[in-house]
Amino acid sequence: MVETIQSVDRKLCCSCNKDVTQGKRMKDREGKYWCLECGIADQLKKGGASGASMCPECDRPTAMLDLVKHGTRYICNECHHAISAIESRKMTGSAALKDPAKRIRLALAVLMLAASAALITSFYMGII
Ligand SMILES: [Zn+2]
Numbered sequence: 001m002v003e004t005i006q007s008v009d010r011k012l013c014c015s016c017n018k019d020v021t022q023g024k025r026m027k028d029r030e031g032k033y034w035c036l037e038c039g040i041a042d043q044l045k046k047g048g049a050s051g052a053s054m055c056p057e058c059d060r061p062t063a064m065l066d067l068v069k070h071g072t073r074y075i076c077n078e079c080h081h082a083i084s085a086i087e088s089r090k091m092t093g094s095a096a097l098k099d100p101a102k103r104i105r106l107a108l109a110v111l112m113l114a115a116s117a118a119l120i121t122s123f124y125m126g127i128i
C-alpha cells in the first residue's frame, strides 16, 4: 500500500530511473515520465520533431525552442552566433567598420560634439 503511494508521488524516468519529481522532465503520450536527456534522446531516435531537434551544424541535440532561424535552416544559438560573426566579418570591408566598439565610440564622440554645440548655442542665446 505504502509502495503504491510512493510510486505515484515520485516521478522516475522510465528509461534510466532517475528521480525527476523535482527536476525537469518530459511526459509522453502513454503518461510515462522521462528525464530531459532520455526524453530528447528518445525523440531523436524516433525522428519526431515535437519538442526536440538537432542542430544541423554541430549535430548536437537541441530543443526545438532553442533553435534559431538562420537563412533557411534552424540551427542552435551557438552556431548561429559563430556563423553570424564569420558572415559579418566577410561583409564589412573597411577597417573602421570591422571593429564595432570603434564605431560606437565614433558615434558617441559625434553625439557629444553635437550636444555641447547645442548647449553652447542655447547658453549664448539665453544670455543675450
Ligand atoms: Zn533518464
Ligand SMILES: [Zn+2]
Pocket (backbone or CB within 6 Å): 055, 056, 057, 058, 059, 060, 075, 076, 077, 078, 079, 080
Ligand atoms: Zn549547433
